[in-house]
Amino acid sequence: MNVLSLFDGMSCGQIALNKLGIKYENYFASEIDKYAIQVTQKNYPNTKQLGSVVDLKGSDLPKIDLLFGGSPCQDLSKAKTNGEGLSGDSSGLFWEYLRLLKELNPKYFLLENVVMKQEWSDIISRELGVEPVEINSNLVSAQNRRRLYWTNIPNIEQPKDKGILLGDIIYDDTYKVFTDERITKTKKITKNYIKWDLSGKKYWSQQDRAYFKEKKVCTLPKANPSNKLNILLDYENDIYRRMHPIEAERCQNVPDNYTSGVSDNKRLEMIGNGWTVDVIAHIFKNIPQNNV
Secondary structure, X not given: OEEEEEOOOOOHHHHHHHXXXXXXXXXXXXXXXXXXXXXXXXXXXXXXXXXXXXXXXXXXXXXXXXXXXXXOOOOOOOOOOOOOHHHXXXXXXXXXXXXXXXXXXXXXXXXXXXXXXXXXXXXXXXXXXXXXXXXXXXXXXXXXXXXXXXXXXXXXXXXXXXXXXXXXXXXXXXXXXXXXXXXXXXXXXXXXEEEOOXXXXXXXXXXXXXXXXXXXXXXXXOOOHHHOOEEEEEOOOOEEEEOOHHHHHHHOOOOOOOOEXXXXXHHHHHHHOOOOHHHHHHHHOOOOHHHO
16 A cells, blocks of 8 residues: 655654554655654654655656645634635645645545634535544543544544543653742633733733643644643642643654654644544544555
């Protein structure tokens, strides 16, 4: 089986294939982030890196049996109220995915993206000829992460809830412990986390919160993540810490220290930009092995 992964990142799709024991002859990857490529090649040195998706031609590749990718979401995310959608510079790369899908005509395909405006989701569904399945990673991990999956792989159902909480994936409670008297003055308890207002502007940003071990964390961020993933250690004394990269890996079902070899911030960025491996494995397990 020949596999092509577009926007491969740190190759979470390849982790999923190997976790399932699905054999492939060639794994082609289109990625431009040098740190993600470094991590991929450390773990899977036989990966054939192809560079940018915009320079990739289907005619340069052998027959592809499985094509997958998660085109950039920056212009589609509901968190960005003025997003340009599928005409944006980033999310417009969906059209490159579609171009290669048509050029290669693989047996099976998968496209992942964020929950978005219905009008944009409808365009993608029309172009791909399938409706998306929405799956929240919280069913298989300690992370809330709602995503849409368009695929022609048959019989995709919801994963069973494994009941994993943040406390189940703790690695190091001594990692980057901190406190701040401004937290004491402004902290408030919400259903899923503690929040505070360090700026004094009543702007409750993502870095102004800490998560309970008996709950789940938010969607791991990919932009400036180092101060956005905080864990409560002691509420009465306002003691908190940053999330360790290994704990972030576990939120995405990635093997411990898979991303080692680059800075902690780069590790957290690529993990936040990656896929939840067990969701992808849940989808890939339905690929008929006698038909690829």
